[in-house]
Amino acid sequence: MFFVNGKPQEHTQVTDRSFQYGDGCFTTVLVKNGLPMYWEAHRNRLQTTCQRLAIELPDWQQIEQWVTQAIDQHSPLSTLSGIKIHISRGHGGRGYSCQGLVGSQVTVSSFDYPNHYNDWQQYGIEVGVSQVKLGINPLLAGLKHNNRLEQILVKQDIEHQQNQDAIVLDCQNTVVEMCAANLFWVINGQIYTPDLTLNGVEGVMRAQVLGMQSVVVGHYKLKDVLQADEVFMTNALHAIVPIKKIQNTTFTIGAITRALQEKLNP
Structure with a gap:
């Protein structure tokens, strides 16, 4: 089900x-028992992204009504589902110029919760290392903007390698993230995660972990991750998912990962 500025439709203008x-820009929201989880964090991230991209800010109260409408139309009694909120600068104009545009356009769509996430959360996943490397782009770093070609190429590489996911490095061989999740690892009880000031996406669930745990944020190489006692990844839909193997290196699903799952998993 798609709603464009609150109206059901399946098409957009070319x-x-x-x-x-x-x-x-866009964000993907977990819906639990009919309620959008971490809504304020998602809204704030959308607002920050719009401000950095100089996109006209939408009416957030109106968007909340559209989100509720999409949830009710999809499956209001489902325990878990998902909502994607997509904001376009608008339409009209010619070329790259933003002059003469009609105001921002908001699309809200709903979808079923991916059931395989339940197994991922309980048993962990095995991942590879993507051969596709991200560029350096501090202007857009951290933002979940609509230009996701790098992630599409990463996903193609994951499917070619027949992995469940992959650690993604940048062109300087610095660890950045997973294909659609943020990466954390634990060494001697201390949690680490990559700095995302040069590239990558600052996820809503990443922010939740940073807000409740002491986490060292920095620039790391793959060898640093492979020394870990525990490794896990986060995103708004599957929350905390343990990583039990990276290529040929195995890891324990440890106490810190399980404790975070108890606090954050749906």
Whole structure:
């Protein structure tokens, strides 16, 4: 089910800036018992992204109503489902210029919860290392903007390697993230995660972990991760998922990972 500015429809205009240039942003929200989880964090991230991209801010109260509408239309009694909120700068104009545009356009869509996440959470996953490496782009670093071509290439590489996911490095061989999740690891009880000021996406669940745990944020190489006692990844839908193997190196699903799952997993 798709709602564009609150109206059910399946189409968008070809002059839409998101279609033409990827000019916009999005967030994916877990819905539990009919309620959007961490809604304030998702809203704040969308607002920050719009501000950094100089996109006209939408009416957040109106978006909340559209989100509720999409949840009710999809499956209000489902224990878990998902909502994607997509903001485009708008449509009209010619070329890269933003002059003469009609105001921002908001699309809200709903989807079923991916059931395989339950197994991932309980048993952990085995991952590889992507051969696709991210560029350095501090101007857009941290933002979940609509230009996701790097992630599409990473996903193709994951499927080619027949892995469940992969650690993604940048062109300087610095660890950044997973394909669609943030990466954490534990050494001697201390949690570590990559710095995302040069590239990557600052996820909502990453922020939850940073807010409740002492985490060392820095620039690391793959060898640093492979020395870990525990490794896990986070995103808003599957929350905490243990990583039990990276290529040929295995890891324990340890107490810190399980404790975070108790606090954050749906």
